[in-house]
Amino acid sequence: MATDAGDLVLDPTCGSGTTAYVAEQWGRRWITIDTSRVSLALARARIMGARYSYYLLADSTQGQQKEAEVTRTEPSTAPTNHNIRHGFVYERVPHITLKSIANNAEIDVIWEKFQAALEPLRENVNKTVGKTWEEWEIPREAGDGWSAEAKKLHAEWWRQRIARQKEIDASIAAKADFEYLYDKPYVDKKKVRVAGPFTVESLSPHRVLTVDADDELIDPAQAPGRTDDETDFAQMILENLKTAGVQQAHKEDKITFSSIAPWPGHYICAEGRYVEGETDGKEKRAGIFIGPEFGTVTRQDLVVAAREAGDADFDVVIACAFNYEAHATEFSKLGRIPVLKARMNADLHMADDLKNTGKGNLFVIFGEPDIDILDAEDGQVQVKINGVDVFHPSSGEVRSDGAEGIACWFIDTDYNEESFFVRHAYFLGANDPYKSLKTTLKAEINEDAWATLNSDTSRPFQKPKGGRIAVKVINHLGDEVMKVFRVE
Numbered sequence: 001m002a003t004d005a006g007d008l009v010l011d012p013t014c015g016s017g018t019t020a021y022v023a024e025q026w027g028r029r030w031i032t033i034d035t036s037r038v039s040l041a042l043a044r045a046r047i048m049g050a051r052y053s054y055y056l057l058a059d060s061t062q063g064q065q066k067e068a069e070v071t072r073t074e075p076s077t078a079p080t081n082h083n084i085r086h087g088f089v090y091e092r093v094p095h096i097t098l099k100s101i102a103n104n105a106e107i108d109v110i111w112e113k114f115q116a117a118l119e120p121l122r123e124n125v126n127k128t129v130g131k132t133w134e135e136w137e138i139p140r141e142a143g144d145g146w147s148a149e150a151k152k153l154h155a156e157w158w159r160q161r162i163a164r165q166k167e168i169d170a171s172i173a174a175k176a177d178f179e180y181l182y183d184k185p186y187v188d189k190k191k192v193r194v195a196g197p198f199t200v201e202s203l204s205p206h207r208v209l210t211v212d213a214d215d216e217l218i219d220p221a222q223a224p225g226r227t228d229d230e231t232d233f234a235q236m237i238l239e240n241l242k243t244a245g246v247q248q249a250h251k252e253d254k255i256t257f258s259s260i261a262p263w264p265g266h267y268i269c270a271e272g273r274y275v276e277g278e279t280d281g282k283e284k285r286a287g288i289f290i291g292p293e294f295g296t297v298t299r300q301d302l303v304v305a306a307r308e309a310g311d312a313d314f315d316v317v318i319a320c321a322f323n324y325e326a327h328a329t330e331f332s333k334l335g336r337i338p339v340l341k342a343r344m345n346a347d348l349h350m351a352d353d354l355k356n357t358g359k360g361n362l363f364v365i366f367g368e369p370d371i372d373i374l375d376a377e378d379g380q381v382q383v384k385i386n387g388v389d390v391f392h393p394s395s396g397e398v399r400s401d402g403a404e405g406i407a408c409w410f411i412d413t414d415y416n417e418e419s420f421f422v423r424h425a426y427f428l429g430a431n432d433p434y435k436s437l438k439t440t441l442k443a444e445i446n447e448d449a450w451a452t453l454n455s456d457t458s459r460p461f462q463k464p465k466g467g468r469i470a471v472k473v474i475n476h477l478g479d480e481v482m483k484v485f486r487v488e
Contacts, residue, residue, distance in 0.1 A: 017043025291321025
């Protein structure tokens with residue numbers, strides 16, 4: 001209510017996304033924030049599947065024509081740019097005064113136009129019924145003894161009389177002062193509108209610190225109610241890692257640790273032992289690197305951890321983190337040391353309330369997207385996704401799984417190395433990925449165009465100006481990975 005079209009609305013606690021939904025409906029830009037993955041998922045699904053009315057922009061040719069129709073003036077000839085900041089064409093409520101009526105010269109024009117038809121009809125009515133009525137004396141209903149011709153002339157006179165009054169009333173309303181009804185813009189019923197492009201960013205939550213009566217920060221380690229035997233973040237991760245293991249793309253590829261012991265390294269904090277193969281397998285030593293509780297692991301962190309693991313003669317590095325930066329996804333091996341990047345489930349933030357049963361996928365290794373960049377017509381390119389490359393710990397090889405393990409994938413066709421902007425979206429699920437949206441739109445869809453969205457090959461697009469594209473892949477478990485590719 002306190003904004004204009006084109007303004008930016010900030011909603012720090014989005015819930016189910018109502019503010020973003022309404023902002024999208026009324027042409028406001030928006031940023032919405034929440035700490036809950038459920039809330040963000042609800043808001044994203046709600047906005048993507050929503051259907052909005054298309055309102056006539058004031059800065060458009062159709063808007064100028066509608067404004068001229070409403071105000072009974074000549075359409076503006078000013079050039080249009082479809083700038084939403086000019087607002088929409090709104091309905092309005094007139095404020096009619098005697099001054100606005102007296103100064104309205106159009107009333108005389110309307111009167112004279114209708115008098116040319118009304119005056120002959122009045123004379124004919126008087127002639128057929130034998131009266132000398134003035135205009136204000138003609139009765140509203142025809143008499144019982146009137147002839148059929150007299151009744152016909154009488155009905156036509158009143159039709160013209162009512163039409164004249166309606167046109168005069170419309171002129172008075174159009175020329176009077178008025179108030180805009182900003183919640184009632186005119187709708188173009190020939191068009192249907194869906195949400196504009198938006199992106200979903202993920203930033204680490206902040207740790208909340210409390211203050212005492214003197215506004216001094218309280219050390220969490222010495223906060224009231226904290227016991228000496230309370231485990232720290234790294235210890236909690238190691239305990240869950242030992243119980244849950246590391247799940248890979250396939251259930252049979254799960255890494256189950258026989259033991260996890262602390263390791264006195266700078267980056268490697270623990271040694272994990274597991275057996276490759278189900279029976280008579282060789283035991284491997286894994287150096288475990290744990291990322292920050294509230295932060296992102298960089299490529300340099302993984303490089304230094306892999307060097308430290310190589311010096312300690314580990315067989316593999318298992319990095320556990322909530323988030324990895326984009327360039328870290330490209331790093332998978334340093335010399336002979338493979339680096340497995342396990343993404344930790346956000347449920348581990350609630351470790352105090354989490355039952356350590358080992359049944360949840362708390363640590364999941366999700367590989368890199370395997371893509372081909374194909375040439376297309378007119379110098380454009382296409383992306384074909386073949387599947388996901390996953391490291392297989394038993395053999396030490398990288399195995400390429402097919403596209404059937406992918407739920408959906410997205411392309412940022414001009415990646416700026418800061419944020420991933422979804423410009424292409426494709427879905428490989430068995431069900432119709434856009435069925436709910438098609439139902440919402442209530443419109444006939446071009447099946448050939450629709451089929452391009454349920455594909456492992458993208459539509460052609462121009463080569464990126466910045467020289468890089470980014471591909472993000474999400475599997476059926478909801479885990480996602482992104483990789484950056486250079487396109488010259």
